[in-house]
Amino acid sequence: MTDPDWLIVRRGGAPLVLGMPHTGTDIPAxxxxxxxxxxxxxxDADWWIDRLYAFAADMDATIVRTTLSRSVIDVNRDPSGASLYPGQTTTELCPTTTFDGEPLYLPGQEPGEAEIAERRDRWLTPYHTALTAELARLRDQHGRVVLYDCHSIRSHVPRLFEGELPQFNIGTNNGATCDSVLERAVEHACAATGLSLVLNGRFRGGYTTRHHGGPEAGIHAIQMELACRGYLDEPTSPDETNWPTPWHPARAAPLAAHLRDILTACLDWKTA
Incomplete structure (x- = not known):
């Protein structure tokens, strides 16, 4: 069975799977x-994340990503619609606002329960089915596998968090989704860059990390939320004229080199 055209799976042999749930910008006609x-x-796409991590293919990592805009459905949300961050502002399974609180839909055009269920079955379920299959394939081959969930967000989003977001935001749902030695290895690799970091801060891991991460079953999941300033120039007030900032490989190269070291730490933990 072939993957649908909105779902891209690059199958590798290393015990490392990169999830990219928010790189897409496609919107059905x-x-x-x-x-x-x-x-x-x-x-609110995770702009250029697929390009930033393009080097992962050279590491023989498996990459699972969707080309669909998160505004259609956020495949990193609990399919039940339950909030993963109770008491904190977040967006829904099928978002009705942007991160800044702006309405996404024209009045009366928001999806109802039946349409949300249809979108979930059409897009969210196949995305996670693909991740499950790749994780099982590599876990069976290697004994254990790392799921590294790739994200980015603007450094300043007052509606979601105060102040400036650290460069590296590592999420393991307070240590529940991966081995503690792996968690420390990733934290140390981030610290070695000299850039700011936090472990299980505002972003402790979304549905992908929490659903698939099962250390006892040999699947070790980590979410990495990057502040966009590390690889592109962020405008103070994003609008249609200045956001997203164009992709420039040279601008992103230093952070990409750090990320290669972080993924290497994941693989070194596996082979230690």
């Missing part, structure tokens, strides 16, 4: 007229 603007519907 039948949904596009219902959004306030297509720019707004794409605003």
């Amino acid at each position: 039948d949904l596009a007229p219902r959004f306030v603007s297509l720019w707004r519907a794409r605003k």
Whole structure:
């Protein structure tokens, strides 16, 4: 069975799987007229993350990513719609606002329960089915596998967090989703860069990390939320004229080199 055209799976042999749930910007033609603007519907993508981690293919990592905009459905949310961060502001399974609180849909065009269920079955379930299959394949081959979930967000989003976000935000759901030695190895690799970091701060791991991470079953999951300033220039006030900032390989190269070291630490833990 071939993967659908919105789901891209690069199968590798190393015990490392990269999840990329928010790199997509595609919006189905039948949904596009219902959004306030297509720019707004794409605003909160994890911009250029697939390019930033392109080197992972050279490490023979498996990469699972979707080309679909998170505004259609966020495949890193609990399919039940339950919040993973009770008491904190977040966006829904099928978001109705941007991170900044702007409405995504024209009045009366928001998806209802039946449509949300249809989107979940059409997109979220296949994404996680693919991840499950790749993790099982590599776990059976190697005995254990690392799931590294790739994310990024603007450094300043007052509605979601105060102040400036650290460069590296490591999430293991307070240590529940991976071996403690792996957690420390990733934390140490981040610290070695000299850039700011936090472990299990504002972003402790989304649905992908929490659902698939099972150290007792040989699957060790870590979420990495990057502040965008590490690899692109962020505008003070993003709008249609200045966001996203274009991809520049030279601008991103220093952070990409650090990320290679972080993924190497994941593989070294596996082979230690």
